[in-house]
Amino acid sequence: MNAVQVDGYRESMPRDTLTREQIVTAAIALLDADGLEGLNMRALGERLGSAATAVYWHVGSKDNLIALASDQVWHEITLPDPDLVNWRTAATAMATDLYAMLTRHPWLLQAFGSFLMSGPGKARHDDHLLAIYEAAGFAGAAADQAAATVFTFVLGNALGPAAAASLTRKLRREDSDAEQTIRDTMTEARRIAAQFPRLRARLDTHSADYSAAPDNTFQFGLQAVLDGLEARLGAM
Amino acid sequence: MNAVQVDGYRESMPRDTLTREQIVTAAIALLDADGLEGLNMRALGERLGSAATAVYWHVGSKDNLIALASDQVWHEITLPDPDLVNWRTAATAMATDLYAMLTRHPWLLQAFGSFLMSGPGKARHDDHLLAIYEAAGFAGAAADQAAATVFTFVLGNALGPAAAASLTRKLRREDSDAEQTIRDTMTEARRIAAQFPRLRARLDTHSADYSAAPDNTFQFGLQAVLDGLEARLGAM
DNA sequence: GCAGCGACTTGCACTATGTTCAAGTGAACG
């Protein structure tokens, strides 16, 4: 930024220009805070201390900026040693880490629905995922299928929490009385659930919204999936 | 609609007003054709033969309309007999049907990321899903976890094809030369993949985009997941 | 040291789109 807001006027500084990295970092921060629909170029420009349109010179378009941000966050995933004695340890670590990342950045799954992400960050992840399943003993196409099975399972699991987080942010942004709206929505959900026998039976046991889905459902499912894959491994 | 477009002029008819059902049906058609971002109220109004703003009286807002459409499509899923001798048959049927529905309506997963869908249509589905896993022998919370495991697996699997479909529609809408852009994107994806050993090894085997993910990956994964669950069933 | 060039920034303005609102319009009912 070549100017800083100080008490309402701009003080000139030795010029240092925006960088793409800086912009992507700021975009991710805004996305985390306000969700995909909450990101707008004018707010981003303000955060960066420059005009909204300056960003365009560096990233071309908002869509491209989102693509860049969407790829960047894949670098947050740590890659476990693929040659552990127990491949399930590595597989579980990567799946859990991915789940956590997707929960940290709920907008990523929204972006995934709209843009195809295939940058270096995701490639780095995908490649290492394959390493783990190949080291486990899955050969050729079987490694792809095993990796895809766990990967898609994790994506699907993160969808619920991500949707809940996005909804919350959206309401807080648009709705003057977000808490009341959320309460109303949950009441309505319970009213609907009450009309179906098995859902009704669960109304008292656990609350009806996704954000309350207990974390152990993910771990339960993940271990079941890995069991199913391990059985196939024995048959190879 | 109270008027019909005939050769460019409007012919008045005995008044029949818009219905919410009509609007939702038209919205689903537009969403299927143009994707979530392609739906706009003016186009919807035009398709319905009325002013864009007439829709608001019936559905309140675009968000609400999307929520209505998002719930409606769940009714397309057929509910298999939960008391089949082999529970896996019913479970597989429902999962496969859901996968097909999500592929037919790629915008649904996008909407799922932005809005929480919990209408009667999804409740009907969820309730029946529980019926199947309870009939299979999963008791109490185990039925929820088993159902959620398969359900989220299917969601995650549909995400790839849905993203590809959305992207294609988006490009066709915005880009004058969509085919070229798609080709460029795939070339770029291959360039990136070439920098990672395991992805590079696969470059010639199968193409790098999601739409080409073979259908058998879904079936492979689904059966693996069901295997993992069945093993738990034996231990109950 | 200065002219010019290229890298970046800016404000303006255009466009598309969700939405509000006040005014209408038609059908049914008393």
Next chain:
DNA sequence: CGTTCACTTGAACATAGTGCAAGTCGCTGC
């Protein structure tokens, strides 16, 4: 025949992505 209520309409406003032409800054070659 008039009132009412259910709907429809067109104009208008706000927001947000983005193209464009005109800057501004620093470096480079003369």
